[in-house]
Amino acid sequence: MIPPEPGVLLALTVVVAAGTAVQVLLGFGVNLLLVPAALLLWPGLVPVPAMAVNLLLSAGVAVRWGRYTDPLVTRWALIGAVPGLAVGVWLLAVLRPATLGVLGALAILAAVAMTARRPVPPTAHGPAAVRVGPGASGVAGAGSAVLGTTAAVTGPPIALLLAGADPRRARATVAVTGTVTALVALVVLLAGPLRGSTADTVAGVLWLLPGMAPGWVAGHVLESRVRRTALRRAVLVISAASAVAVLVRALV
Numbered sequence: 001m002i003p004p005e006p007g008v009l010l011a012l013t014v015v016v017a018a019g020t021a022v023q024v025l026l027g028f029g030v031n032l033l034l035v036p037a038a039l040l041l042w043p044g045l046v047p048v049p050a051m052a053v054n055l056l057l058s059a060g061v062a063v064r065w066g067r068y069t070d071p072l073v074t075r076w077a078l079i080g081a082v083p084g085l086a087v088g089v090w091l092l093a094v095l096r097p098a099t100l101g102v103l104g105a106l107a108i109l110a111a112v113a114m115t116a117r118r119p120v121p122p123t124a125h126g127p128a129a130v131r132v133g134p135g136a137s138g139v140a141g142a143g144s145a146v147l148g149t150t151a152a153v154t155g156p157p158i159a160l161l162l163a164g165a166d167p168r169r170a171r172a173t174v175a176v177t178g179t180v181t182a183l184v185a186l187v188v189l190l191a192g193p194l195r196g197s198t199a200d201t202v203a204g205v206l207w208l209l210p211g212m213a214p215g216w217v218a219g220h221v222l223e224s225r226v227r228r229t230a231l232r233r234a235v236l237v238i239s240a241a242s243a244v245a246v247l248v249r250a251l252v
Contacts, residue, residue, distance in 0.1 A: 001044055001203040008041045009207060016053065016211030017218070022235055023057045024219025025226065027065075027171030028155020028178060029235055030057050032115075034208075035152055036108055036242030039101055040249065046104055047092070048189060048197050049204025050152035055182035056205070057212065058154070061175035068172040070162065073137045077158060077177045080138030081145035085185055088149025093193040098250060100150065105246035107151035112240045114156040115232070117163075132161055144177060149185045154178040 004012070015037045019030030031054050038045035062069075095103065140157040148154035155174045162170040190198055 001200040003207070004042050011041060012037060012045075012208065013211040016208050017215035020057055020212050020215025021219035021222060023061060024216060025223060026155075026159070026232065027061055027174035028058075028153075028159060030054060030215075031151070031153045032108065032111060032156075032235055032239040033242075035104060036239060036246055039104055039246045040242065043097075043101065044200065045204050045208075046101075047150060047152045048186065048194055048201045049208070051148065051182055051186050051189075052201055052205045053208055053212070054148075054152055054154060055179060055186060057216075058175045058178040058182060060216065061171065062179050065168060065172040066176060068166070068168040069176045070132075070165070070169055070173045072134075073132050073140075073158070073161065073173055074176055076134040076137035077141030077144065077161075077173075078180055080141030081177070081181050081184070084142035084145025085149055085181070085188060087142075088146045088185065089188055089192060091146075091150050092189065102247060102250045104151040105243040105250070107147050107153060108239055108243040108246075111147060111151075111153045111156040112236050112243070114160045116236055117160060136161060141177065141181070145181050145185065148178070148181050149189070152182075154181050 003009070012034070015033050016030065019033040022029035022033070031050050034053065035046055035050055038050060091103065092100065140161040143157035144154045147157065155178055158174045158177050159170060162173060186201075190201070
């Protein structure tokens with residue numbers, strides 16, 4: 001992988017730092033910011049290096065908050081992720097890179113729309129669990145897998161499913177399902193349609209690591225100080241604007 005220009009690297013470092021802080025606070029979010037920015041500035045980061053970044057951060061959040069995970073939702077979401085992964089891998093295998101760029105931007109817009117529909121609990125604690133059946137969990141898991149494989153974004157379908165639950169439970173469940181889904185997708189892609197990309201994946205992640213550390217610290221510092229409503233609104237606006245810019249650039 002050819003190193004980016006210093007200005008591009010600095011911009012992506014800032015994006016990763018902001019996205020990491022968001023992921024610490026909400027359980028997802030780094031790739032809602034990183035993927036549109038990468039498609040504009042350094043397309044080689046999508047999907048595999050961005051997926052690896054999401055995997056690392058999801059695993060970190062899962063380790064810290066995993067005790068709050070909703071086991072029923074997690075079980076059925078991961079079962080639903082199996083056909084979702086198959087669909088995502090098929091799309092990557094049959095579509096051209098330019099088409100994948102458009103698909104990635106549309107996937108980001110879909111993720112933004114789903115996230116925007118998720119209400120923010122008025123207090124720090126909602127119900128310990130919400131009543132979600134196996135079918136809904138499976139569909140959310142399939143959607144998470146398709147988004148994760150094609151656009152490196154796994155969180156919004158599960159987050160929407162757990163709207164109104166205790167934020168700690170939603171964050172933990174999103175992180176745990178995102179970790180497993182991203183790990184399996186990464187292995188499948190590197191062994192299948194994107195085999196030979198392992199070195200590029202490692203290089204891309206290494207270039208992005210400097211932004212992850214300060215973002216992780218900032219997320220924990222801001223955890224009790226930031227208004228989640230304002231934070232989420234900013235993420236959605238920036239992500240949607242970036243995705244639209246990607247679409248315009250691809251279609252013009």
